[in-house]
Amino acid sequence: MSKFNCFANGVGDNMIINYASSHRNTQLLRVEMNPPSNFMPTPDQDVLDVKPLRTLAPMFPAPLGVNTFNQSTTPPLIFVTPAGQFQEGFGAWSNSAAKSFFAFGSKDACGGKADTFDGHNAGGGKVASFGYMDDLGSQNAAGDDQDCAGVQPAAHWTSDMSANANGPIDAIPISDYRVAQPNVISLDDDDDDDNYVANQTSASGRKIKRPSRLSGYNMSDGLSSDSYNSMTTKRPKPSHKKASVNNELAVVPPSGDPREIVEAVLMTFEALRRRHLQMDEAQETSKRADLKAGAIMMASNLRANSGKRIGVVPGVEIGDIFYFRMELCVIGLHAPSMAGIDYMTTKFGDEDDSVAICIVAAGGYENNDDDTDVLVYSGSGENLPVFLVNDIDDDKGPHHFTYITQVKHLKPLSSMKPLQGCRCLGVCLPGDANCCCAQHNGGNLPYGSSGLLVCRKPMVYECGESCQCSYNCRNKVTQKGVRIHFEVFKTGNRGWGLRSWDPIRAGSFLCEYVGEVIDDGRCDLNNHEDDYMFQTLCPGEKTLKWNYGPELIGEQSTNISADTFEPLPIKISAKKMGNVSRFMNHSCAPNVFWQPVQFDHEDDGHPHIMFFALKHIPPMTELTYDYGDIGTDSGGVPRAKTCLCGSSNCRGFFI
Numbered sequence: 001m002s003k004f005n006c007f008a009n010g011v012g013d014n015m016i017i018n019y020a021s022s023h024r025n026t027q028l029l030r031v032e033m034n035p036p037s038n039f040m041p042t043p044d045q046d047v048l049d050v051k052p053l054r055t056l057a058p059m060f061p062a063p064l065g066v067n068t069f070n071q072s073t074t075p076p077l078i079f080v081t082p083a084g085q086f087q088e089g090f091g092a093w094s095n096s097a098a099k100s101f102f103a104f105g106s107k108d109a110c111g112g113k114a115d116t117f118d119g120h121n122a123g124g125g126k127v128a129s130f131g132y133m134d135d136l137g138s139q140n141a142a143g144d145d146q147d148c149a150g151v152q153p154a155a156h157w158t159s160d161m162s163a164n165a166n167g168p169i170d171a172i173p174i175s176d177y178r179v180a181q182p183n184v185i186s187l188d189d190d191d192d193d194d195n196y197v198a199n200q201t202s203a204s205g206r207k208i209k210r211p212s213r214l215s216g217y218n219m220s221d222g223l224s225s226d227s228y229n230s231m232t233t234k235r236p237k238p239s240h241k242k243a244s245v246n247n248e249l250a251v252v253p254p255s256g257d258p259r260e261i262v263e264a265v266l267m268t269f270e271a272l273r274r275r276h277l278q279m280d281e282a283q284e285t286s287k288r289a290d291l292k293a294g295a296i297m298m299a300s301n302l303r304a305n306s307g308k309r310i311g312v313v314p315g316v317e318i319g320d321i322f323y324f325r326m327e328l329c330v331i332g333l334h335a336p337s338m339a340g341i342d343y344m345t346t347k348f349g350d351e352d353d354s355v356a357i358c359i360v361a362a363g364g365y366e367n368n369d370d371d372t373d374v375l376v377y378s379g380s381g382e383n384l385p386v387f388l389v390n391d392i393d394d395d396k397g398p399h400h401f402t403y404i405t406q407v408k409h410l411k412p413l414s415s416m417k418p419l420q421g422c423r424c425l426g427v428c429l430p431g432d433a434n435c436c437c438a439q440h441n442g443g444n445l446p447y448g449s450s451g452l453l454v455c456r457k458p459m460v461y462e463c464g465e466s467c468q469c470s471y472n473c474r475n476k477v478t479q480k481g482v483r484i485h486f487e488v489f490k491t492g493n494r495g496w497g498l499r500s501w502d503p504i505r506a507g508s509f510l511c512e513y514v515g516e517v518i519d520d521g522r523c524d525l526n527n528h529e530d531d532y533m534f535q536t537l538c539p540g541e542k543t544l545k546w547n548y549g550p551e552l553i554g555e556q557s558t559n560i561s562a563d564t565f566e567p568l569p570i571k572i573s574a575k576k577m578g579n580v581s582r583f584m585n586h587s588c589a590p591n592v593f594w595q596p597v598q599f600d601h602e603d604d605g606h607p608h609i610m611f612f613a614l615k616h617i618p619p620m621t622e623l624t625y626d627y628g629d630i631g632t633d634s635g636g637v638p639r640a641k642t643c644l645c646g647s648s649n650c651r652g653f654f655i
């Protein structure tokens with residue numbers, strides 16, 4: 001009996017392969033499900049003698065807040081095969097070829113060595129067992145499944161099979177191994193000695209506060225509203241909604257057989273998608289016909305297997321192929337349209353805990369065991385490894401620091417009150433005058449439908465905890481964390497630097513500057529002891545003018561100039577603790593800029609400092625931002641370091 005379904009999606013999100021029940025022997029599937037903090041630190045400081053990987057699979061980082069699994073209207077082939085591993089791209093990066101950076105000594109509880117390619121066993125190699133696969137293959141029970149017996153014509157195609165049709169659940173709750181995970185979630189927010197600022201917990205059985213990105217799911221329903229809400233298309237017209245009560249609009253499955261239902265759902269989805277594509281092409285637009293079709297199917301309740309279950313998904317067979325993530329959604333195979341792990345809550349004794357039920361492995365998280373029978377998966381969300389490469393000299397790595405993923409406030413903020421929340425149901429819609437978050441941003445949502453920042457502003461207000469909108473709201477971008485495969489590399493003359501394996505689109509979110517927030521209101525600008533101090537000093541014009549030129553389209557100019565620029569009181573030191581951002585060097589011709597972003601509190605003097613791409617950035621290009629200009633001292637001497645950025649317009653110094 002298959003206890004969960006697994007798809008490997010390789011080549012930069014371009015391919016999905018199903019591992020589920022691919023063999024006839026009983027097999028243990030091992031899964032490591034990490035919570036979604038950015039980079040997972042491990043305690044060891046191994047700096048590895050690795051070379052940069054030049055064979056990059058072109059991939060735009062998935063914009064956040066929407067399902068951008070594939071931006072093009074011609075989708076990649078997604079197929080289900082028992083074959084196992086993906087062939088190229090990230091999936092092809094062998095464990096031995098390169099090792100991850102992770103590192104920089106956090107005191108985690110696991111004591112594990114970061115000896116894997118992508119952190120699968122950063123928790124000391126512990127993985128969770130979610131169940132055994134079926135001797136007879138995953139589909140053997142499908143036809144007998146009584147839970148699907150209620151399958152009826154279109155209006156009632158959905159079925160709820162939250163119970164396991166194949167007997168008792170043989171699954172291990174996540175809390176059983178969470179103790180070994182370094183970046184786990186906890187309610188404990190205090191400032192103890194632990195190096196992780198990320199919340200932590202133990203496996204004591206204490207109820208775990210889920211990270212917000214996970215809690216966005218509707219856990220009780222296989223096809224949650226979030227799946228629907230993640231679509232960026234307009235909501236289907238009311239006439240579509242009648243489909244569920246008007247079977248003329250849909251293909252009625254000829255019987256209650258789960259296989260026929262799944263096929264009918266997929267056929268209807270595909271027909272709708274083709275038609276939308278046809279209409280889009282006639283209008284020379286390319287508007288994700290798959291998402292439109294999916295939205296209509298969901299709104300019309302034309303779907304199969306709406307309830308979550310552990311094990312067989314009735315009507316789905318090994319060898320089935322899919323071209324779109326939405327197909328997985330509408331047949332109840334994998335509800336989240338973006339996240340890698342679909343999971344449900346189930347009882348373990350008196351406790352509720354999460355169990356992975358379906359995995360779309362994104363390819364960036366290699367099956368470390370190189371074994372098609374075993375999947376060690378750590379890739380739901382942005383728990384990406386960071387690579388460390390030195391092509392230049394014998395330097396084994398940067399000085400020790402503690403890897404953290406959230407800023408650490410040394411003093412309490414003046415207002416920890418959450419921002420006022422919007423009442424948008426589902427997602428915030430552009431142009432909605434009733435959305436207070438849009439109003440807070442000057443009337444428009446700051447991000448486009450693909451998660452790209454529209455223009456630089458004094459402050460961006462994202463939707464936060466007190467908003468009623470869902471996890472997939474487009475106004476939640478930076479808080480979802482990093483989606484880019486970073487590499488820390490040795491530069492020729494500026495120490496270590498940062499670059500990305502992925503091409504990055506202008507306006508994409510890269511990462512947050514995290515470290516210790518120093519709020520003494522004073523900062524000695526002549527004190528260069530802390531090379532890792534971030535301050536909001538006035539950057540050059542290129543950064544200041546990252547705007548669309550409102551005056552060009554008859555709008556009032558919102559440009560900030562060097563004269564009107566006002567620094568914020570926030571200062572962040574990443575000397576002792578930080579993340580990849582601390583490796584971004586200065587350039588007078590930068591390709592990255594910082595942007596203050598608020599989403600969790602009201603203190604505008606202490607926003608999050610988020611980095612965005614100033615322009616399209618090819619893979620392996622050094623990522624740099626403008627540290628800012630503090631001019632000269634009274635004697636005319638630049639109060640700064642000599643700049644070695646090498647750009648033609650180099651100012652010669654930087655802070």
Ligand SMILES: C[S@@+](CC[C@H](N)C(=O)[O-])C[C@H]1O[C@@H](n2cnc3c(N)ncnc32)[C@H](O)[C@@H]1O
Nearest residue numbers: 494495496531532582583584585586643644645
């Ligand atoms: C935030 S750290 C950047 C990471 C640093 N390169 C490292 O090896 O850890 C800032 C320091 O990097 C070096 N640096 C950054 N940009 C530079 C530039 N344009 N020219 C010369 N040195 C630079 C300076 O030593 C600076 O104080």
